[in-house]
Amino acid sequence: MSASVAVTGIGLVSPVGTAVDEVFEAVCAGRSAIVRPPEDHPLHGVLDAAAIGPFIDPESVIPPKEARVVDRSIVMAVRAADDALADAGIEIGRDVDPYRVAVVLSGVGGLATLAEQAVERSRRGRLGVSPFLLPGVLPNMAAARVAIKFGIRGYTSSSGTACAAGGQSIGEAMRILRAGEADVVVCGCTEAPLFPTFADAFGNALALARGWPDPTDASRPFDRRRNGFVLGEGAGVLVLERPDFARARGAAVHAEVLGWGATSDAYHPTTPRPDGSSAAESMRIALRDAGLSTGDIDYLNAHGTGTKAGDSAEAAAIRGVYGDAMPPVSSTKGVTGHMLGASGVVEAAIAMVAMRKGLLPPTHNLDDPDPACDLNHVRGEALPAAVDAVMSNSFGFGGHNVSVIFGSADG
């Protein structure tokens, strides 16, 4: 067991809102954000269902002169970081040495903007490519933008572990704080995958839900009729601190990160290992890291995207770890869609609010649980429960598995 770290700030951009409580209420009430892309959206006529985040004017978060060729993923990340740092009530330079603050902000990068510029390159040659393309799309630029904006001068990095990257960023932040390499870490993930090439890539790989006349029915984790996930966009940023540092500056603490684990399937680039053994091991490592046993976990927020193979592998993994002493389990992607790596941070925030409110969100659209996903499901209504510790899973293409455990602030 190693030391825990404090969560003092949360900032979200999601299809169901930007305020943490608003997001939590949506997932508890089953207020789905999933829509048929409207006529003015790039995915109109491409996908039947998508989870679209709120419009954010790039000039509201990035200097206007630099905001013309900047990907939406970076814009959402900076907005989420603005909110997280404001929530933490910390000013870099005043409250903390800039060299003692780190940034770990991940995501696949600005692929939509890169795709647009590739078209311009084909059309106009060299002169069609903006000099601002690289700072607008590189996957490290969300971290760099946040560092530049807030004068953060410590360690910075980005994880490229696909849909596990949000959970992994929280874990990496914890590792940095435990090692004493920083007092504060701004960590999270941002994803803006809602453009035709990326959508078709997931669709042609048979990963997306299809054939649902009502788009709000399309995302149905663990349900017998599930047939894929619903692509979504969003960003989530947390401010983590060494507990003594947070205490000394009188910061309000949302929750603690108690431990984390990470493993690799070493099996297939996109298909999860069917027996879930590596995913199970990431959960076991997280439990050991937190100094907890399975009986200490009061709620598990599953990765649960709604794919046939992914959900059944995760269910096997959860059952392998917890057996019959299984905590209540739900996936909130039935409402939010799958924000790829950003899901891990948004779901961490949901898990933290679940602890504070003593209320577990259900899995939306879980009408007929698949026998292959035999879990202690929360479905229908939100479930009141005393919650002191929660586990959040995030798994990514490539076979990356991450589990993070949060504990209540007063636990």
Next chain:
Amino acid sequence: MNSEIRQFLFDSLTVMKYSTADMDDDTVLGPAGADLESLALAELSLRVEDHFGVRFNEDEAERFAAMTVGEFCAEVARRTQTATAT
């Protein structure tokens, strides 16, 4: 020719979110005046190349930072005439 180039320069800077209200021929393009940084100067070079069909070397965009609006327009005009002559 210079007035056409100046108008193109000001139109480009407006698209690039720079205010041209207080600019005149004596305004320096770089940090000492209009405050175009390195990527903005690179973009301005590309726009001029695209519109007037001239070509700048990689290191020339940096030199533009020290030029005034008037000097820059004169330089583009000279290049344009050279390009036309050849």
